[in-house]
Amino acid sequence: MANTSVQDLLRKLPGVDALLQLEPLREALTQHPRKLLLESIRHVLEEQRQRILDPKGSGASVNLEPSHLVQLILQRLVQVSDYALRPVINATGIVIHTNLGRSLLPQEAIERLALLCRSYNNLEYDLEKGKRGSRYVHAEAILCELTGAEAALVVNNNAGAVFLVLNTLAQGKEVIVSRGQLVEIGGSFRIPDVMRSSGAILREVGCTNRTHARDYEGAINGETALLMKVHTSNYRIVGFSSEVSLEELTALGRTHGLLVIEDLGSGSFINFAPFGLQGEPTVQETVRGGADVVTFSGDKLLGGPQAGIILGRKSLIEKCKKNPLTRALRVDKMTLAVLEGTLRLYRDERLAMEQIPTLRMIATPLSVLEERAAKLAAMISGADAHSIFEVTVEPNASQVGGGSLPAQNLPTFVVAVRSERLSTQKVELFMRNYTPPLIGRIESDRFLMDARTLQDDEFTVIQQAFKSLLATIVTD
Structure with a gap:
């Protein structure tokens, strides 16, 4: 020019x-x-x-x-x-979607949060004694009631929980862990890194696929502080493999006077075997199994807010509470309000399954998912006067997500959309940039929306999104 x-x-x-x-x-x-x-x-x-x-x-x-x-x-x-943090519609079929905020919260917990956020509260005030109290008592009693643990402590996330326990109980000492349990979770966050930062010294034993009790026993020495078991929530080792059970590990710990801690990761209070999902020990089972300390997340299979929950012997939990790092990892009134509101539902398992969205979505019957997918497909097709889209309902698979129950799928039904007039990539881009954004997935050159993770009040919004997309195509 x-x-x-x-x-x-x-x-x-x-x-x-x-x-x-x-x-x-x-x-x-x-x-x-x-x-x-x-x-x-x-x-x-x-x-x-x-x-x-x-x-x-x-x-x-x-x-x-x-x-x-x-x-x-x-x-x-x-x-x-616009707000940077915005609501989105999760049509991916991944129930605990880490990128989309993990677990949806129960309505009862949301209402409790709103009440406590718009009023002063007794976060650190003992109403009986009329003087300063501790914020950690608010969820402790119900956690102990539900799990059978002697004491409990809630911090900001499970990585923080593991870090605090190791720093308190094993700083400068060795922690024996199976090589096959040295997991890396999302964001390249690794158990060995957490241990190193805590001041504990990692002692790996066994092989990647097989570890025996004798491997732990052979590594015990005068510098050993504790034995650690990490539940491999985000992957599975199959085939020629074995690991030491918690019962075996606790027996070994008692023999040598060593503590045993288990990081459960997902932290389920419900046995999901009736829904075809295996290999996820419940928190209650782990506490009964004899672990001195148990850690897990609040926003995975528990279905609550982001939190790291520490259960265990009272004397050990008290040590963790007195660690100066606890203040840096502490939770606020909002987390405690939502966590307590979620935990109260577990007093009645039937109520928990109905009102905790994470549990409800996992347990939704296949017949209901097919009905919901058919309803959404009909709504989209009904808005398509020019038959621009081919809309079908098809069987597919959902995932629990959040590193929970890996390599296990839940049968589901999806609404599949494709068009000769518009590429599937452009459909996905339009939906992702809609308000609110609709996040689905592309498979076999079709835009898929999984009925499992869609909420009933989102169907009309999705229909309107497709109407808006259709308007751009007809105009062009």
Whole structure:
């Protein structure tokens, strides 16, 4: 492009003040802060300036019409005004979806949270004694009631729970762990790294696929603080494999006067075997199995908020509470409110299965999923007057997710959508950028929506999303 053409185009770029006088932008000032509008104007003008100056571009293609610039500015204004953390619709079929916020919370817990957040509360106040109390008592009693543990402590997440236990009970000492249990969870967070940071010294024993009691016993020495068992929540070793049971490990620990801790990871209070899912020990079973300390997450199979829960012998839990690091890992009133609200439902397992969304979604009968998928498919097809989409209901598989019950699928039904007029990738992109975003998955060149993780009040929203997409196709 000749320099004169570039200069001509640059001169045609309107100034900020001139754009602010346009009626649509003056109207925007009544709904948005002036600072955000100015940022949006400057952002769009700079984008156009860079397009004009781009030696590989064509300046003639730059649209500097005021109406077009206003449209770009208003789009930018909406983007910068929106919340960063937003609700999305989970159509992936992954119940505990780490990227999408893990477990949905029970309504009772949400209501309890709202009540305690809009009022003062006794977070660290002992109402009986009329003086300062401890925040850790609020969930402790019910955790002990439900699990049979002597004492409990809640911190900010399970990695923090493991870190605190090891730092308190094994700093500078050896911790013996099976090589096959040195797990890495999402975000490249590894058990060996947690142990190293805690000040404990890792002592690996056994082989990746097979570890025996004699491997632990052979590694015990004067520097050994405890024996550790880690439930491999996010993977499975199959075939020629074996591991030492908790009962064997606790017996070995008692023989040598060593503590035994188990990191359960997911922390289920429910036996999922009736739903075709195997290999997830319950917290209650682990406590009865004799572990001195048990740790697990609050926002996985428990179905509550992000939290790290520590159960165990009272003397050991008291040591953890007195560790200065506990303050750095402590939970706030919101976590405690939601956790207690969730735990109370477990007093009646039937009620828990009905009202805790994570449990309800896992246990939804296949016949119900087929009905729900058929309903959604009919709603989408009913909005498609031009038959642009091919919409079918098909059997598929869901996952529990969150590192829980890996390599085990739940049979489900999905709504599959494809079109000859629009690529599946464009359908997925449109849905992901819709408000609220609809997150599905692509499989065999079709956009899939799993009925298991969809909520009933989201069906109308999904139908409207497809109506909006159809409008763009018909217009084109």
